[in-house]
Amino acid sequence: MTTDISDEATGAPVSAPARVAVLGAGSWGTTFAAVLADAGSDVRLWGRDPVVVDQINTARRNGKRLPGITLPEGIAATTDAAHALDGAEIVVAAVPSQTARVTLRELRPHVADGAVAVSLMKGVELSTDDRMSTVIADALGLPDDRIAVLSGPNLAREIAEHQPTATVVSSTSEATAARVAAACSTSYFRPYTNSDVVGVELCGAVKNVIAIAVGMAQGRGFGFNTTATVITRGLVEITRLGLALGADARTFPGLAGMGDLMATCASPLSRNHTLGKHIGQGMTLEEAVAATGGTAEGVKSCRSVLHLARTAGVDMPITAGVSAVLNDGLPVAEMARALLSRPQKAEGIV
Numbered sequence: 121m122t123t124d125i126s127d128e129a130t131g132a133p134v135s136a137p138a139r140v141a142v143l144g145a146g147s148w149g150t151t152f153a154a155v156l157a158d159a160g161s162d163v164r165l166w167g168r169d170p171v172v173v174d175q176i177n178t179a180r181r182n183g184k185r186l187p188g189i190t191l192p193e194g195i196a197a198t199t200d201a202a203h204a205l206d207g208a209e210i211v212v213a214a215v216p217s218q219t220a221r222v223t224l225r226e227l228r229p230h231v232a233d234g235a236v237a238v239s240l241m242k243g244v245e246l247s248t249d250d251r252m253s254t255v256i257a258d259a260l261g262l263p264d265d266r267i268a269v270l271s272g273p274n275l276a277r278e279i280a281e282h283q284p285t286a287t288v289v290s291s292t293s294e295a296t297a298a299r300v301a302a303a304c305s306t307s308y309f310r311p312y313t314n315s316d317v318v319g320v321e322l323c324g325a326v327k328n329v330i331a332i333a334v335g336m337a338q339g340r341g342f343g344f345n346t347t348a349t350v351i352t353r354g355l356v357e358i359t360r361l362g363l364a365l366g367a368d369a370r371t372f373p374g375l376a377g378m379g380d381l382m383a384t385c386a387s388p389l390s391r392n393h394t395l396g397k398h399i400g401q402g403m404t405l406e407e408a409v410a411a412t413g414g415t416a417e418g419v420k421s422c423r424s425v426l427h428l429a430r431t432a433g434v435d436m437p438i439t440a441g442v443s444a445v446l447n448d449g450l451p452v453a454e455m456a457r458a459l460l461s462r463p464q465k466a467e468g469i470v
């Protein structure tokens with residue numbers, strides 16, 4: 121299932137530079153644009169905020185999302201989406217999941233013939249329960265074999281600091297996955313490819329919900345035993361949903377599964393984790409969203425994931441608990457009580 125993208129003789133990453141448009145100049149869009157530029161690609165980064173765009177072009181910084189980071193010269197930022205997309209062979213979507221459909225639909229006329237689209241987004245659409253690759257296919261009118269998703273333990277700030285990490289580029293087309301992987305391969309960012317788009321996307325979306333649960337537990341003052349329990353049982357929930365929806369079991373212990381779950385649940389850099397912690401410490405959802413800043417996808421995706429699960433007849437008690445706390449005002453202490461008082465069962469039954 122997995123392809124190693126490296127030069128067999130030297131072991132060095134093989135990069136194949138491309139003309140790339142990155143849509144969304146938030147923390148991950150900006151960081152991924154920097155990865156692509158470092159891989160030698162010609163990158164145009166589309167952002168809505170002219171102040172952010174101007175700062176990227178003139179000062180090589182995005183002070184709003186990545187304070188203290190100097191960006192490479194190879195990124196040209198613009199507020200003009202048509203200019204960003206003109207001639208782009210690869211189109212990368214990095215806007216909040218719930219806004220993707222409308223944003224991409226508007227930009228569709230500017231997408232070049234033959235372009236490949238890549239989702240960096242980790243969410244499930246609320247109104248449809250669609251994964252982001254489906255939203256992209258609908259909004260841009262692209263066939264599945266010209267769509268890839270990229271997901272893994274990829275906290276933007278660490279990557280912007282060139283700390284080493286790996287990721288998964290998934291597509292139903294091996295050629296598309298390999299092409300995208302080659303365009304973003306650097307000395308600090310190592311893409312692997314696979315073909316399990318369903319599994320990779322579900323892992324990315326649901327781990328945000330589990331990270332909120334871990335944050336809530338830590339906000340209540342609970343330690344590593346609780347954290348490890350929620351992460352482990354969270355992975356069971358992700359696996360259960362994924363298998364019910366046709367994912368490949370090998371994805372869950374991989375980078376997009378366990379890898380991303382660990383990074384997001386452990387790191388204070390995670391917006392989902394941070395938001396959960398604020399809630400656990402007693403903030404309202406509104407206060408927690410404001411205090412967190414940036415896009416915490418799990419806040420909305422907990423509802424669509426839960427709906428997906430219920431439709432598929434899959435039990436996801438942690439996700440249900442997070443949704444009840446965020447949407448129905450259930451106190452965190454009650455969520456913990458409910459989870460701990462579930463009927464006894466044998467471990468290992470997914």
Ligand SMILES: NC(=O)C1=CN([C@@H]2O[C@H](COP(=O)(O)OP(=O)(O)OC[C@H]3O[C@@H](n4cnc5c(N)ncnc54)[C@H](O)[C@@H]3O)[C@@H](O)[C@H]2O)C=CC1
Nearest residue numbers: 144145146147148149214215219241242274275276414415
């Ligand atoms: N930040 C990270 O470490 C990572 C984020 N992701 C995912 O990447 C996606 C984007 O996240 P971030 O860049 O971190 O978010 P962010 O909150 O830093 O930035 C989002 C960007 O989208 C723009 N935006 C908001 N609403 C929009 C709309 N209606 N139309 C067009 N643009 C709009 C904002 O102006 C902002 O530039 C999310 O799905 C997230 O889960 C995935 C991996 C890592």
Ligand SMILES: O=C(CO)COP(=O)(O)O
Nearest residue numbers: 272273274275390391392
């Ligand atoms: O997806 C991420 C790391 O892989 C980023 O997590 P947050 O969206 O919670 O910050």
